[in-house]
Amino acid sequence: ARIGIPEAVLCGSKSPAQIDAILDAADDRRLLLTRLDADKLSRLAARHRAALDHDPLSATAFHGAVEAPTLPGPCIVCAGTSDMPVVREAARTLAFSGRCSTVVADVGVAGLWRLMRRIDEIRAFPVVIAVAGMEGALFSVIAGLVAAPVIAVPVSVGYGVATGGTTALHSALASCATGITAVNIDNGFGAACAALRILNRMAASDAPG
Amino acid sequence: ARIGIPEAVLCGSKSPAQIDAILDAADDRRLLLTRLDADKLSRLAARHRAALDHDPLSATAFHGAVEAPTLPGPCIVCAGTSDMPVVREAARTLAFSGRCSTVVADVGVAGLWRLMRRIDEIRAFPVVIAVAGMEGALFSVIAGLVAAPVIAVPVSVGYGVATGGTTALHSALASCATGITAVNIDNGFGAACAALRILNRMAASDAPG
Amino acid sequence: ARIGIPEAVLCGSKSPAQIDAILDAADDRRLLLTRLDADKLSRLAARHRAALDHDPLSATAFHGAVEAPTLPGPCIVCAGTSDMPVVREAARTLAFSGRCSTVVADVGVAGLWRLMRRIDEIRAFPVVIAVAGMEGALFSVIAGLVAAPVIAVPVSVGYGVATGGTTALHSALASCATGITAVNIDNGFGAACAALRILNRMAASDAPG
Amino acid sequence: ARIGIPEAVLCGSKSPAQIDAILDAADDRRLLLTRLDADKLSRLAARHRAALDHDPLSATAFHGAVEAPTLPGPCIVCAGTSDMPVVREAARTLAFSGRCSTVVADVGVAGLWRLMRRIDEIRAFPVVIAVAGMEGALFSVIAGLVAAPVIAVPVSVGYGVATGGTTALHSALASCATGITAVNIDNGFGAACAALRILNRMAASDAPG
Amino acid sequence: ARIGIPEAVLCGSKSPAQIDAILDAADDRRLLLTRLDADKLSRLAARHRAALDHDPLSATAFHGAVEAPTLPGPCIVCAGTSDMPVVREAARTLAFSGRCSTVVADVGVAGLWRLMRRIDEIRAFPVVIAVAGMEGALFSVIAGLVAAPVIAVPVSVGYGVATGGTTALHSALASCATGITAVNIDNGFGAACAALRILNRMAASDAPG
Amino acid sequence: ARIGIPEAVLCGSKSPAQIDAILDAADDRRLLLTRLDADKLSRLAARHRAALDHDPLSATAFHGAVEAPTLPGPCIVCAGTSDMPVVREAARTLAFSGRCSTVVADVGVAGLWRLMRRIDEIRAFPVVIAVAGMEGALFSVIAGLVAAPVIAVPVSVGYGVATGGTTALHSALASCATGITAVNIDNGFGAACAALRILNRMAASDAPG
Amino acid sequence: ARIGIPEAVLCGSKSPAQIDAILDAADDRRLLLTRLDADKLSRLAARHRAALDHDPLSATAFHGAVEAPTLPGPCIVCAGTSDMPVVREAARTLAFSGRCSTVVADVGVAGLWRLMRRIDEIRAFPVVIAVAGMEGALFSVIAGLVAAPVIAVPVSVGYGVATGGTTALHSALASCATGITAVNIDNGFGAACAALRILNRMAASDAPG
Amino acid sequence: ARIGIPEAVLCGSKSPAQIDAILDAADDRRLLLTRLDADKLSRLAARHRAALDHDPLSATAFHGAVEAPTLPGPCIVCAGTSDMPVVREAARTLAFSGRCSTVVADVGVAGLWRLMRRIDEIRAFPVVIAVAGMEGALFSVIAGLVAAPVIAVPVSVGYGVATGGTTALHSALASCATGITAVNIDNGFGAACAALRILNRMAASDAPG
Ligand SMILES: Nc1ncnc2c1ncn2[C@@H]1O[C@H](COP(=O)(O)O)[C@@H](O)[C@H]1O
Ligand SMILES: Nc1ncnc2c1ncn2[C@@H]1O[C@H](COP(=O)(O)O)[C@@H](O)[C@H]1O
Ligand SMILES: Nc1ncnc2c1ncn2[C@@H]1O[C@H](COP(=O)(O)O)[C@@H](O)[C@H]1O
Ligand SMILES: Nc1ncnc2c1ncn2[C@@H]1O[C@H](COP(=O)(O)O)[C@@H](O)[C@H]1O
Ligand SMILES: [Mg+2]
Ligand SMILES: [Mg+2]
Ligand SMILES: [Mg+2]
Ligand SMILES: [Mg+2]
Ligand SMILES: [Mg+2]
Ligand SMILES: [Mg+2]
Ligand SMILES: [Mg+2]
Ligand SMILES: [Mg+2]
Known part of the structure; x- marks a missing residue:
């Protein structure tokens, strides 16, 4: 550490x-x-x-002992039930490090209105972790609507060309929405660590910009 | 023919x-x-x-002689300037076959509000051809909002993991929005032919369902 | 919905x-x-x-309750026994939506005469769903003989270079027969949804062309 | 040699x-x-x-001097104009070795009737070389109709998923028609050499079976 | 049939x-x-x-009844024990069709002297089926030493870059020895069918060359 | 914007x-x-x-007019001359947005002592953009030594297995050093935008953690 | 042998x-x-x-009988517990051949100080075998610090883009540190054999240079 | 240095x-x-x-000044004219470092007798660099016949599945001959550096084994 x-x-x-x-x-x-x-x-x-x-x-x-987290942390956004193991890997890593996290699930882009209903809530967080499998269109839509850092976690959910999560990974990297960064497929742990790097810096600094 | x-x-x-x-x-x-x-x-x-x-x-x-098209045809939706050669290949194929087409450009998902402003217009067409490069998130967003047949044309625009158009193709095929079909990368001609198959059938039938 | x-x-x-x-x-x-x-x-x-x-x-x-389908629907064509799970996924999706479907099986191109015997029957349908694994040559042959919309479903049957269904998918997309569209590998559900989009539009319209 | x-x-x-x-x-x-x-x-x-x-x-x-070929040789079948450079590489290799060859062009499977008109002619040859790009459906159709050895030459014609000829190669290898063999993409020379191995053996033997 | x-x-x-x-x-x-x-x-x-x-x-x-084969058939050459399932698939297919076959095993190129001791025996056959996994160097060495048709069967034996047999397949197709043809990975059945096409033609003809 | x-x-x-x-x-x-x-x-x-x-x-x-940047910004670290076009694309994007940036070049891991001499300087920045081609080992070494957010930009420099930058991209994503995020290959623009998202948030907040 | x-x-x-x-x-x-x-x-x-x-x-x-090894041999360096099966495959191959080996484990580049503490010890060996999974940055760091021959063994440890070990393999081959050679993924045996070739030559010669 | x-x-x-x-x-x-x-x-x-x-x-x-090399060095073996640029890159790197090298060209495995005529000459060298494109069968044959360290350099010569040199690279890594190591495709420089690491160590030691 x-x-x-x-x-x-x-x-x-x-x-x-x-x-x-x-x-x-x-x-x-x-x-x-x-x-x-x-x-x-x-x-x-x-x-x-x-x-x-x-x-x-x-x-x-x-x-070892882990107390209930108290420090503010990211919003974790995902499309549905199949993404929950990865969402929770991120949330648990944050909790282990003393950071809260808020999960906004079931906001896949096939039903855009569900995402739009919650977008102002999401915009309030200092960092957004977006978790998505299949074609990962969620990454582009979120990053177009939110100004905070967006960390994409592609998920290995799906079959055929989605097998293994490469399609979702490539969607995050090739997104027409700018300034998205990505971690490895299924790497909820890594996304949480990247968020911690940002949050720790924010906490340490008196506003560097 | x-x-x-x-x-x-x-x-x-x-x-x-x-x-x-x-x-x-x-x-x-x-x-x-x-x-x-x-x-x-x-x-x-x-x-x-x-x-x-x-x-x-x-x-x-x-x-050979080609008269101005008069029969109704699809809406062709795309994200921006780089997709226009493929958009036009589709439009020209339709025109050659006597079908009109309407282009709705500059509606990439990174600026969702631009697409939302025109969505009712798009919903009025019997078939939608969606043309997109990069990560192809446009396909999922359109198909989630429109009930008509959606034919996706991935475009080989982009660099890095987007090179060659495979990411956009896979996004169309793995989309969490249901009932999208895809043609080969850059195949505006093929998308127009697929639309023609649908439109010809519609014209021939007295409402088969 | x-x-x-x-x-x-x-x-x-x-x-x-x-x-x-x-x-x-x-x-x-x-x-x-x-x-x-x-x-x-x-x-x-x-x-x-x-x-x-x-x-x-x-x-x-x-x-929930599902009544026997009564509305007309597509013809589902496939090569053989190994394709039947995908064929039935399509047929069940259609039945759930109130649409009939007719299966024409065992018409692989290695025995072309079997397909030719039934081609006029297939031509009568408003939409054709073609299901094939291995090299997917069936897609090209069908689309060359039929004027209706052809939706190709590649199947992950096979070994060696056919493993996972990519060869069949690419055959559908690269076909020299024009106007074929494809869905994801093994996606019988998606093919049925694409057919529903077409059939619903046909039903809704008074002949748009 | x-x-x-x-x-x-x-x-x-x-x-x-x-x-x-x-x-x-x-x-x-x-x-x-x-x-x-x-x-x-x-x-x-x-x-x-x-x-x-x-x-x-x-x-x-x-x-060096090359006389007009006189020994019987294979039939070379292909779909169209774009395959002709590879077709001719095979024909020239055969001619250099003293073997005649007969080209049957423009018989792509999208227009099956054109192939059917010439199939009996093709059946008369001791070996068939089939040359095809795009999705290579021609290989399966030919091999289902002809009893002679069929050597497939995939061609690097096409774009998108057909780029480089891999789709046609995999179609030859994964074909549901049995007993097709393949050579490298664009390798008209190699196909001719494989045919020569067969023809030389036929000439040398008094009917080994 | x-x-x-x-x-x-x-x-x-x-x-x-x-x-x-x-x-x-x-x-x-x-x-x-x-x-x-x-x-x-x-x-x-x-x-x-x-x-x-x-x-x-x-x-x-x-x-159904299968009598002991009596007609002459190919030599099947392979490197070792791991290739035997594929070797036997070929041999069984030939036996089912009335053809004998002779297996020459344990002649991998890492011990070239073992192959050289048996090369004259191999040269006596009208067709050679070569079965090899790993890097498939056997295909090139055999085809450089034997004038008969050589049908390569890549085997999915091995790990790392050899996983799935693609390396062996590509070695057969890219061989600097000319006139090798290949079948799909692990396709002993297909290699036997290709050999049958050749042997049947040899039997049918009075020396076509 | x-x-x-x-x-x-x-x-x-x-x-x-x-x-x-x-x-x-x-x-x-x-x-x-x-x-x-x-x-x-x-x-x-x-x-x-x-x-x-x-x-x-x-x-x-x-x-349009661009004044000299005055706001603090990231450190951009790279291995050598070949990475400079991408380094500068990031620096120019930052300058366009009013942010300074400091380039630390020529610190490839093959000469580790060069990197170690400058590591304390690098540690002082709120964000680090690491730019590397070939095998991208720089990403792991930097991220193991620095607590700030590390944004990796893989570069398409190199030949053989490095061609196109995929090896460097995968190294960033699979790094054993935790919390690295990556953008698309050669995407200096995107890395700068990701840094801007972080820096803007830092500026906006009074220390959120 | x-x-x-x-x-x-x-x-x-x-x-x-x-x-x-x-x-x-x-x-x-x-x-x-x-x-x-x-x-x-x-x-x-x-x-x-x-x-x-x-x-x-x-x-x-x-x-068969294997006596305790007495001849000097390589240093085997690795990052952690997950690499130990491959490390031991190399060590056992060397022991079978009469060669000692020394394992330096837990020196992953994410904690560079651990490697630096032991680098002089490593430098004393005539050959170094480096074993690493994930992104394989260890290969470049070792080869930049040591003058002896470095044989890289990529390990198939990891998930997402690291699955199967290709990323580690490509890192070894594309390394910006010069003169690294690689063996197949997980091939501890092959690395030991390559070391034996070197050590046997060193033993046989009176200093050839 | x-x-x-x-x-x-x-x-x-x-x-x-x-x-x-x-x-x-x-x-x-x-x-x-x-x-x-x-x-x-x-x-x-x-x-x-x-x-x-x-x-x-x-x-x-x-x-800078480079004197004629005098120290003994490796044998560089290759198949033909197309491999010569890579062969010379290795030879020039060795010469720059004061090492002689001997080239044995035109010994491709399709003509095995040419290699066998020179094998004793090759066996006399302390290190062998083998350079090959296409299917790279040369690596396995050489390594089966020679006890010295064998460094394989795959070459990006060839077309179809050989394009870019991956087939030759994989053949080196998956070889059934043991103890081959490989460098990146076309990397004659790297192979020479790997040989220098071995030769320098041999020179430095008094026979370490
Ligand atoms: N070098 C770049 N790499 C990635 N995206 C870029 C780059 N330059 C501009 N963009 C983004 O690409 C989109 C521009 O698309 P277009 O409208 O086709 O110019 C916008 O979202 C830009 O923010
Ligand atoms: N841009 C295109 N993309 C895909 N197929 C095409 C395109 N243009 C023409 N075709 C089809 O390709 C075939 C033409 O092949 P060819 O005979 O070589 O011109 C025909 O089946 C055409 O319908
Ligand atoms: N078009 C071709 N495709 C594949 N192999 C070929 C071709 N032309 C010649 N060859 C073979 O490639 C080798 C020639 O290599 P080289 O000595 O470099 O000319 C010989 O084995 C030829 O038989
Ligand atoms: N789920 C995970 N994904 C990626 N890296 C991880 C994960 N869990 C632990 N790590 C990192 O992997 C390394 C652990 O390696 P090891 O010493 O083999 O346990 C450390 O750098 C961890 O921080
Ligand atoms: Mg999802
Ligand atoms: Mg686009
Ligand atoms: Mg099938
Ligand atoms: Mg063709
Ligand atoms: Mg083998
Ligand atoms: Mg670099
Ligand atoms: Mg490791
Ligand atoms: Mg060669």
Whole structure:
């Protein structure tokens, strides 16, 4: 955490034994575990399983005490139910770092009126994280309507040409709306870290501009 | 033209000599020439150059008499100046087939209010052809707002991940708005032919549903 | 259903709990569920499992009453047994919307005589949905023989270079037969919605051309 | 030519100076030059330019005496004008090896009746070379109608998803018609060599089956 | 079998119920089943399971009587144990069609001396089927040493850049050895059919060259 | 500029005539022109050519008065000479918007000591834009050393697997250093706009965290 | 082992029965088995299971006596826990060949100070094997600091654009640090063999330079 | 040159003005310029043009005095004329560093006997650089016959699936011959630097194994 970002362990390609060893070594250092699904959790040592605060939807876990967040944080916007695991990975990373977040879901562009009803609410936040799979048109529409920094998280939801999330990623990068930035596909953790970099700087500065 | 579609010659990979031979053989059969740019036109035999009705922006030419179109046709919607060659290829194909078309340009989703101002006008047409490059978010927004058939034409405008038009194509196919269909990248001709198939059927039938 | 397209829930990346919640919220609104396979169905709440009209081959389910369709609809053409799940997804979407459909199967181009025997029957329909995997040559052959709108659905059947359906998709888009449009790979639902857009317009208009 | 295949020089990535050196070293050995376009030909040493029998359409040249072919050879089938350079590269390679060839052009599947009119003629040949760009549906249709060996040559004609010829190549490989083999994109030379391997074996054997 | 190729059923994407229905309809027509692994076989109706002659390594089955082959056929060359399922798919397809085949295994190019010891044996066959995964260098070495038709079958063995067999496929197509043709990845069946087309023609003709 | 981002015209795929028309319509509205190279500039109408403040290295031009920037802005870090056009596109976009920027060049990771000498200077800025081609290792090294927001701009410099900039883009997205965000390849304009979104918010807020 | 490289069996695509047959035929020839995971090991014949020296993390096994290595060997550098299976595949291959190796783990570039603390230790080795997944920035940083041969092994760890290891591979190949060479993704075995080629030559020669 | 590798300037994406500036700053430091073709050379300042020792085939230039090399170096093996620019880029880099090199050309695997005639000569060298385009089968054949380190340089020669050199690159990486390492496509410079790392180490050590 030398640069103010949470210390995290990406569990996806680690064995339960490797994760147990990391937790043993961590002692009472706080750790955020990502990509730790319920099945892998159940194969950890009992003492770790009991001690972790695990959220199955996002497959994240907190190691060490985490208090309820109090600092202001981003708005997280997404289209629907399928994006929620990634939305929550971002929200949990922010919570681990003491930041609140507000989720505005179910505002896909196929039903534009739903987004328009909530756009003033979204505009009030210092940072917006936009989460979308399929063709990711949400990124362009949001960034055209909001002046804050917009961090796009493409999601690997969908089939055919949407498989794996590349279409949504490319839509974020090639958007005709300007000033969108993107993180890797499904990387809710990374989007939250990017938001933290911005929010930490805002907090540290007396208005640099 | 056995199935009611204009007879067309794709000139892109044909030499001037080959095109001259095709025109000689055509005699007084009407022909639509596509992908015939000004440079290649200038290398055709003088008699053909003089006889063709050539449009440089769309790189199309009419061989044989073409009267002003009178039958109703689609609305062609696009985001901006860079999409105009493809828009015109569609419009010229329709005109060659006797169909009018109406162009609604400069309605990219980064400035959503421009599109919203004209949406009722667009809704009045029996078919919509949507032309977009970059990330192609226009397709989803239009299809969410309009009940008519929407034919998406991805455009090879853009750089980086947008190069070649694949991102726009995939956005059309993976759209969260339902019932969009797509043609090949830059294929204004094909979109017009697809619209003709629909319009011809509508004309032929007494309301099949 | 603001634009006349059925309200649908794509269940592929939703958990049983998420689907249960959607069905609870739907109350007596009619819903079409797609990509709901038998296994996931069995993990829904008993009250939902009992109430849904589920079709295992297409992995679709109707929520709410659906009467036998009576309005005329498209012809759905395909090459063989492996394409049937996608064919049925289209047919079920149409039935949910009150439209009949006629399936002409087993007419792959490797045995051209089988297709030729039925071509006049196919020509009688206002719209044709063509479903094909492997190399998708069926799209070009059909579109060369039929004047109606042809909507191509590439199927992810096959191995090697056919894996995932991209070859069939590209064949539809690059076809030398003109005026074909395509939807996403395996998207029988989308093809049906595109057909509905056309058929609804035909019904609404008094012959626009 | 140790295995009965013509000795060939692929000139595409060779400088005029390098080609001159190869021709000097060749002395009176017969050589087939491929991918030698008119521009590069004009930059060869005058003595070579004069001695070569060059064909601009196929960009091939014969070095050394080549008599009119007399041995029977394949039928070369293609869809249209744009495929002719590749068709001729095959025909020239066969002629250089003493084999006749018969070209059946303008039989694209979008106009199936044109192919059907000539199918019995095609069936009479011991080998068929099929040349097609765009979506390459021709390969499947031919192979479903003809019992002879079918060698597919995909052509890099087309734009959008057809760019570079990959779609046509994949159509040949994924064809639902069985027993098609393919060579590299635009490789008329290779298709002719594959045909020569077959024809030479047929000539050598007294009916091996 | 109108063109002399065995009637085959690709079982990969068919359900056991669909395969049962096909076998019922086949009555006493002979059928070759491919991609029918032991697991799917075990889920067929008992009467079919008992009647089929199944080979687990190649996942093929014969429906109907198949006598021991007596007609001469190709040499099938491969590098090692991992290629054997594809090798056997080819051999079984040939046997179903009455053709013998000879397998020369374990001759990968990393140990060139093993191939050189058997090259004269290989040269005696009218057709060579070469089966190779990884980088597919075997195709080029064989085709440089043998004058007969060489049909390359790329295999999806390997990891990293070899995953899925594309590297081997491209090696066959881009080979500096001339006149190689290729079939789809893992398509032992297709290679055998291509060999049958050649062998049938050789048998039918009195030396066409 | 409704959301505080400069109004820009992407000239890459526009003809000189189209750009002239846009400038005529702009009247005295300030405009930033991007991808306007010296050659295309020279083909504009003389009155426009004279009035534009053009920078050949970045291919940008200012239309309308632009005063020297005074507001604080980002540090732009890059590896070397080949990245300078993109670096300058970012710097010019910032200047057009009234923001200063500081360029730290020639700090590629192959000579790590050069970067380390300047790292404290870089750490003082509120935002860092990192510009890199080839393998883009610079992004990870910077983001590991700096706490501020890091916006990565991949550059299409390089050959072989680096061609087109995809390797650098993917390195930014897959970085093991957390919280990096990326814009499209070569998109210095977009990176500057993303920085403006952050800086504008910082200026507007009294420290939101 | 004709060229001094260990004889190895790649078990990934071999059945237990095939591996048993290879071990039977090996008699008392020493063999290195790779990609033999615990599950497949448990399905080998009991006599083989008992005789093999198996390492589960690397999925390697020694057949035949292997003494503790004594000859000097490479340094193997990696970023973290997820890379350890590949690191160990390299170390085991070296041990099988009589070579020691030293692992320097947990030196990812996101925490540069960890690498800098150990760089002098690394510089003492005659060869360095660098193992990294994600974006592979480690390769460039190491190669900029060390004069010895650097062999990069990309690892298929990661998700989104890192999936499958292509990003790490391309980073190694496109590195701005010069003289890096790469092996296939996850190919710890190949990297060890490349190191053996170098070390064997060094041992054989009296300083060739 | 802190790690014993020549200081090089990659001129491909630099303007003549930028190169002039680099040469002015270099003073009498020795520099190797790569990707400097004859056309760009002609646009340098006259004083630089005159001072550089330029080789047009490889597009390299020496800035500063370079004596004839005397230290032993690698064997560079390639298939033919088209690979010579890359071969020479490697040879020039070695010469600039004081190392001799020996070129063995025209040994493509399609004519295996040519390679076998020279194999003992090749085996005498401490390092082998293998340069090949098309399908790159040369890498596997060489590495199977030679015990020294083999550095593969894929070349972007060829068309169709060989376009850009990816097929040759993948062949090197997926080779069934063990211990091959690869550099980027067309990277003769990088291969020479990798060889220098090995040779320098050999020279420095008294036989480390
Ligand atoms: N979900 C995630 N996505 C991307 N990076 C992550 C994620 N979780 C942790 N990380 C980062 O990945 C690295 C962890 O690598 P490791 O040491 O293998 O656990 C650290 O730099 C983490 O900050
Ligand atoms: N711009 C175009 N895009 C796609 N297909 C076209 C285009 N112009 C003509 N075609 C079709 O391409 C075929 C013409 O092929 P050809 O005989 O080579 O001119 C015909 O089927 C035309 O209908
Ligand atoms: N058009 C072509 N396509 C593919 N291979 C060719 C072609 N022309 C010649 N070749 C082969 O390419 C190799 C010639 O390479 P080179 O020695 O570089 O001329 C020989 O094996 C030729 O048989
Ligand atoms: N260099 C650039 N890269 C990406 N987007 C740009 C660039 N320059 C301008 N734009 C944006 O592209 C759109 C301009 O589109 P157009 O109306 O076609 O000029 C606007 O949204 C601009 O803000
Ligand atoms: Mg979405
Ligand atoms: Mg657009
Ligand atoms: Mg099919
Ligand atoms: Mg064609
Ligand atoms: Mg193999
Ligand atoms: Mg760089
Ligand atoms: Mg790593
Ligand atoms: Mg070569």
